[in-house]
Amino acid sequence: xxxxxxxxxxxxxxxxxxxxxxxxxxxxxxxxxxxxxxxxxxxxxxxxxxxxxxxxxxxxxxxxxxxxxxxxxxxxxxxxxxxxxxxxxxxxxxxxxxxxxxxxxxxxxxxxxxxxxxxxxxxxxxxxxxxxxxxxxxxxxxxxxxxxxxxxxxxxxxxxxxxxxxxxxxxxxxxxxxxxxxxxxxxxxxxxxx
Numbered sequence: 001x002x003x004x005x006x007x008x009x010x011x012x013x014x015x016x017x018x019x020x021x022x023x024x025x026x027x028x029x030x031x032x033x034x035x036x037x038x039x040x041x042x043x044x045x046x047x048x049x050x051x052x053x054x055x056x057x058x059x060x061x062x063x064x065x066x067x068x069x070x071x072x073x074x075x076x077x078x079x080x081x082x083x084x085x086x087x088x089x090x091x092x093x094x095x096x097x098x099x100x101x102x103x104x105x106x107x108x109x110x111x112x113x114x115x116x117x118x119x120x121x122x123x124x125x126x127x128x129x130x131x132x133x134x135x136x137x138x139x140x141x142x143x144x145x146x147x148x149x150x151x152x153x154x155x156x157x158x159x160x161x162x163x164x165x166x167x168x169x170x171x172x173x174x175x176x177x178x179x180x181x182x183x184x185x186x187x188x189x190x191x192x193x194x
Contacts, residue, residue, distance in 0.1 A: 029169030033142070036128055036170050039194065040067035044127065046174075046189040048074070050116045052182060059083075061187070065124050070106070072120070085110065085120070107153055117183050119151040127187075129161055129173050143171050155180050167192040 029035055042065050049058040059074040059082050069087040076082055084095040091104040094113060103109035106120045125131040126149075133147025146160045163175035172192050178185045 027169075028141070028166065028171055032170045033130075036130060036172075039128065039170075041065065041194070042128070043193040044189050045191045046187060048188075049186045051184040051186070052116075055115075063123075063127070065127075067124070070120055070123060083114070087120075107151065116185075117151075117155060117180060118185065119153075119155070119157060119178075121152045122149075126157075126159055126178070127173065129164075129171070129176075131159070133159070141171065155182075165189075165192070168194050170194070 044061070044063050046061050047058060048061040049056070059076060060079075062073040062075075064071040069089075070085065071087070072083070072085040074082040074084075082096070085106070086093050087106055091102060092106040092109055094101045094103075094109060096113060101109060101113055107118065110120060111117055119126065122131065129144040131144075131147070131149055133144065133149050136147035137145040139145050143164055144159075144161050146158070148156060148158050150156050158179045159176060160179075161173050161176045163173070164171045165174040166172075172189070173187075174189045176187050176189075178187075
């Protein structure tokens with residue numbers, strides 16, 4: 001019996017010696033804002049909600065940015081595709097159900113088809129918290145908290161960054177909301193891939 005305990009003790013000591021703590025990144029890169037400004041490719045996954053006085057809709061969100069073009073997929077909670085948007089050098093194509101639509105201005109076509117405003121043209125700036133904002137507020141780590149701007153179609157937006165997450169040494173939003181007179185958009189970003 002003593003021999004069994006001795007073998008068990010040696011085994012546990014060996015296993016404890018092999019265990020490694022995986023380092024977690026808790027400090028931002030020294031020049032994280034400059035590095036963020038250099039990003040030309042990223043992908044995010046999460047959820048989005050569109051809230052108006054008459055409608056409330058939500059969907060799963062997969063958004064890819066490959067400078068200067070966006071790809072957006074909205075799916076239902078059971079995985080059914082609601083909308084697929086893809087920009088290229090020739091304009092934008094939106095698939096909704098069995099129908100395909102094409103245009104040249106993403107924001108305008110998206111609003112015509114869905115009735116929802118979504119400032120896609122400037123999304124690479126507001127999604128990564130780099131949008132130049134009027135009346136901008138910052139937290140103690142120099143991250144944007146809130147502010148206002150006008151999109152390319154002239155709509156005024158108020159944006160609030162509720163929460164950030166660290167990804168590859170960069171602070172990126174994980175919860176934010178945008179608001180105009182017509183709509184409130186809430187985003188929960190669960191994963192950033194840089």
